[in-house]
Amino acid sequence: MSDERPYVLDDQIGYLMRLATQRHTAIFQDRMNEGLTPTQFSLLTRLAEVGPSSQNHLGRLAALDVATVKGVVDRLTAKGLVVVSPDPRDGRLRIVSLSPRGEALIPQLRERGHEITEDTLKPLTSRERETIVRLLRKLT
DSSP, X not given: OOOOOOOOXXXXXXXXXXXXXXXXXXXXXXXXXXXXXXXXXXXXXXXXXXXXXXHHHHHHHTTOOHHHHHHHHHHHHHTTSEEEEEOSSOTTXXXXXXXXXXXXXXXXXXXXXXXXXXXXXXXXXXXXXXHHHHHHHHHO
8 A cells, every 4th residue: 555645636736726827717708898819908908008119028028928929919919909110229129018908998998807806706805815825926
């Protein structure tokens, strides 16, 4: 007989985080009626925080790799929410800015983001909410 600890999937952090992510994603999709993905939402709200930015810098700020950020920016451009222009100092760089339509949408997105977070954390007490956010920040 082995004295190894049994491996119980229901006790594994990766499994639990995936379940929590699936729950959050379902809430996000239900509440975000603008047709945005979580990644698009993150990029738009980060852009609203920092202002016009190079595509690469914006991707780093939103924790996206170079290939992903280009696709997300292209889709947001097609939706009319951002505009892309060459950097006047370095034509190799693309500067991403909110379009007037994107700018007008930001207050609604922020409010919706608060609602999504509230729904995601609904089963937790106020203290548990603070704890889980603090602990997740330590993991990232």
